[in-house]
Amino acid sequence: MSPRKDLPPDPLLVPPMVKTPRRAFHLARIKRRPSLKGALIALVVVLAAGLLLPLLAQQNPYDLTSFSVMDNRLPPGETSLDGLTYWLGTDSQGRDMVSAILYGLRVSLMVGLVATAFAFAIGVSVGLTAAVFGGKVEAALMRMVDFFLGFPSILVALVLLAAIGRGVDKVIIAIVVVQWAHYARVMRGSALVERRKEYIEAAENLGYSKLRIMFRHLLPNSIAAALVVATVRIASAITLEATLSFLGVGVPVTQPSLGLLVANGFDFLMSGEYWISVYPGIALVVLIFSLNLVGDRLRVAFDARRS
């Protein structure tokens, strides 16, 4: 099955809606786009919260002794027996939601970033190899890429995790399996364009080895497109992790990510105890939305520079 190569795999890869400016891309242009600025600020805040603040959180949600079941399902603003204020309430086990969200954010970010890094490395190598070697190697690799892109990511990951079990490492494996092919396709495309240029011919005539040309010349000059795709892909990796955790095949209960926190609140939603699901979800949405927004604007800028 060959998915149509002329169609975008997801909405954010649809050609941008901006009239192509003729000027070059400068970082200064970011400042002139308020929406990008807002998204970047939101992104930095969320990243900082996820990476730094767990150290300052008033509780360690992984440490069962640091909270009490007596405090379970308290609404936002209540105080505990020890005088702590639960600004966003507590969950069914008496965890402070603020602390749980900060730790959950860190798990979500970690899974998203590590999975993207691996998928990126594998995909870029495969795409580059296909573009450089061509012929049967290229045909075989790209058919494999088509095969992987032909199925919906959620289904492949779900079935894979059903087979190998849950765990942070396994979720990362599942995300890499469903995402590497995206990078391979983009990388091959841009490397093919780059390969026809004169400096590559010059390098070939100088007798450089294929490996050297691949990594010293072709890679740095054609990696930009794959990097832009990566911003959007991190967002979808985080969404995928959250969804898998929600469905109960993702991260383990002892290390709740944002998706798992939302799932934990599902049973209490009907009785109006909304905060257990709502707040982790908002953190998740801010993270995914700002990543997608930054990715979208970067791509607009990148496409403008290329044309």
Next chain:
Amino acid sequence: MGTFIFQRLLQSIAVLLAVSIVMFLAVYTVGNPVELLVNPEATELEREAMVHALGLDQPVWLQYLTFLGNAVQGDLGTSFVHGEPALRLIVTRMPATLELVTLSLIVASLVGIPIGLYVGLNSDATASRAVMTGSILGYSLPSFWKGMMLILLFAVWLHWLPTSGRGETVSILGFPVSFLSLDGLRHLAMPVINLAVPNLALIIRLTASGAMEAQTQDYVKFARAKGVRRKRIVRRHILRNILIPIVTVLGIEFGNLIAFSTITETVFAWPGMGKLLITSIYQLDRPVVVSYVMLITFLFVIINLAVDLIYAVLDPRVKLMEKTA
């Protein structure tokens, strides 16, 4: 045309074979197949009988051929939990999923195409920019959380809509459907909206960028120079041309939605095949999981084939004899 169909059919069969090998390896050779395939509550004697009956004492290639032979005859094992053929179990839950998916696609297109056209033709308007940013938000909302928020708003707080199930169904040609009764529609509303939002975002963006590009094309300039009214240009020239990629995407999305409805069905307890998959994963009901994957692969292969053919018919520029690499 004949050669093209034949080529695509061969490709499709290759994909099915590849998936069957992967699934076979996943279930039969990774770990102990006896544990995976024999009900854990079986006695030692039953276990031995099963090992023999399943042919697990035979060489791997022979086991695969048996698996394949049975699969071709529609036998993909019996559910441990329900004691029914796994494939039949899935097929009986298919209409519920298909109803959800079809309605979502209809809602997404009916709302998305007009909005996308407006945005594409008025790309500088503030409203258009808001819609484009909004479409990114629509795409960013995780389906499970969005569904829960719909429940919180419309069921828990406003008490307008029911939270789960299909409601009252009416039978058409032997298939129960919900959309013909008021109660069924009330049950359908939230799941359909939940499933439609990401596709709505996709259709808006596709239509908008298509309309924007089409405006600069010579055939539009010519029509304008000829004095054709704007309304007619939009309807007869722009819309018709950008509809081709949209139809193709809708076709592909149909398959994706069947997979993604798994999440929506779980949140709204919609009794479709996606919910069955999740329950089967929890209950370690492997035959059902294997059957689901094989069936979905089969569906995908057919949808892709159909999309290719429709595309070829709609767009005369597509060369059917083209080498499909």
